[in-house]
Amino acid sequence: MVKIENLVKRYGNLVALDHLNLEVQQGEIFGLLGPNGSGKTTAINCLLALLKFDKGSIYIEGREMTPDAYDLKQKIGVVMQDVAVFEQMTVQENVDYFCGLYVADRTRRKELVEEALRFVELENFKKMKPKQLSGGLLRRLNIACGIAHKPKLLIMDEPTVAVDPQSRNKILEGIIELNRQGTTVIYTSHYMEEVEQICDRIMIIDRGRALATGTTEELKSMIKTGETVTIDSIALTEEQIEAINCLPHVFQADYADSRLIVRCEGAKHNLVRVLDYLQKEEIGFGRVFSELPTLNDVFLEITGKELRD
Numbered sequence: 200m201v202k203i204e205n206l207v208k209r210y211g212n213l214v215a216l217d218h219l220n221l222e223v224q225q226g227e228i229f230g231l232l233g234p235n236g237s238g239k240t241t242a243i244n245c246l247l248a249l250l251k252f253d254k255g256s257i258y259i260e261g262r263e264m265t266p267d268a269y270d271l272k273q274k275i276g277v278v279m280q281d282v283a284v285f286e287q288m289t290v291q292e293n294v295d296y297f298c299g300l301y302v303a304d305r306t307r308r309k310e311l312v313e314e315a316l317r318f319v320e321l322e323n324f325k326k327m328k329p330k331q332l333s334g335g336l337l338r339r340l341n342i343a344c345g346i347a348h349k350p351k352l353l354i355m356d357e358p359t360v361a362v363d364p365q366s367r368n369k370i371l372e373g374i375i376e377l378n379r380q381g382t383t384v385i386y387t388s389h390y391m392e393e394v395e396q397i398c399d400r401i402m403i404i405d406r407g408r409a410l411a412t413g414t415t416e417e418l419k420s421m422i423k424t425g426e427t428v429t430i431d432s433i434a435l436t437e438e439q440i441e442a443i444n445c446l447p448h449v450f451q452a453d454y455a456d457s458r459l460i461v462r463c464e465g466a467k468h469n470l471v472r473v474l475d476y477l478q479k480e481e482i483g484f485g486r487v488f489s490e491l492p493t494l495n496d497v498f499l500e501i502t503g504k505e506l507r508d
């Protein structure tokens with residue numbers, strides 16, 4: 200449904216997108232995951248033909264996307280990072296305005312606006328002005344404005360930034376429901392948990408480059424880490440850290456601020472082996488936990504830095 204080939208975008212000397220390739224299939228929720236400044240918004244703005252780029256091409260439904268490809272734009276819904284609504288209009292008037300950019304027929308539009316307000320659960324707020332809404336409700340209004348015309352392709356750029364957990368869950372559930380109804384979704388975020396929760400496939404992006412693409416399982420299977428054991432409130436000597444590093448299936452043991460983090464390959468009894476060693480050496484410790492790999496581990500192994508803020 201969407202194909203981006205060799206996209207290069209520079210802002211002066213800064214290369215914001217560096218030969219980015221991306222393909223989104225019809226019916227999927229595709230996640231673009233990367234830290235702040237990695238190029239997600241730039242990619243979206245190029246995709247929407249809002250931004251000129253230096254090199255590459257963009258196709259939607261097999262047709263080249265250009266600023267005047269109005270019939271293609273008709274099929275797209277956009278929810279940008281910053282809430283963009285009219286302060287002087289009510290909730291209902293806002294949704295009607297944005298829907299009106301695509302749907303001229305008033306009767307049909309009335310139905311669509313009501314449906315969108317129901318979908319984001321803002322029916323009881325429709326006469327209110329945006330400034331009377333909480334942050335979470337305002338986000339939901341922004342979403343209603345983007346989806347009312349029933350786009351085939353919905354592009355959402357970090358729609359949950361600064362949203363309370365309850366509204367965030369509602370937004371994520373809403374995206375899954377829209378997808379069930381047939382909408383293809385491109386979703387950008389720097390929150391690995393929510394990308395993992397809703398996306399069928401994920402592209403990890405950093406410094407404008409695609410680092411890896413696949414399902415969550417595929418991405419996690421690309422890395423060495425199979426399990427991470429963390430032990431708090433522990434005091435270790437250099438020799439003991441080295442000994443832990445040499446335990447079977449351990450490939451990296453880091454110790455800092457009284458915390459030991461042991462990265463192991465996927466194998467049985469990793470935690471037991473570490474604890475056995477500590478017991479044998481009579482080393483005391485506090486909280487212990489073991490985690491399966493996360494997308495942060497994928498990012499960390501590929502880039503050497505954390506995805507988390």
Ligand SMILES: Nc1ncnc2c1ncn2[C@@H]1O[C@H](COP(=O)(O)OP(=O)(O)OP(=O)(O)O)[C@@H](O)[C@H]1O
Nearest residue numbers: 210213215233234235236237238239240241242357
């Ligand atoms: N208009 C601009 N002029 C100059 N540099 C820009 C401009 N817009 C973005 N950049 C730079 O391009 C790079 C990519 O930014 P972009 O906003 O696309 O990243 P992002 O992944 O969407 O991050 P965020 O989540 O913070 O929006 C960053 O280094 C950013 O500072």
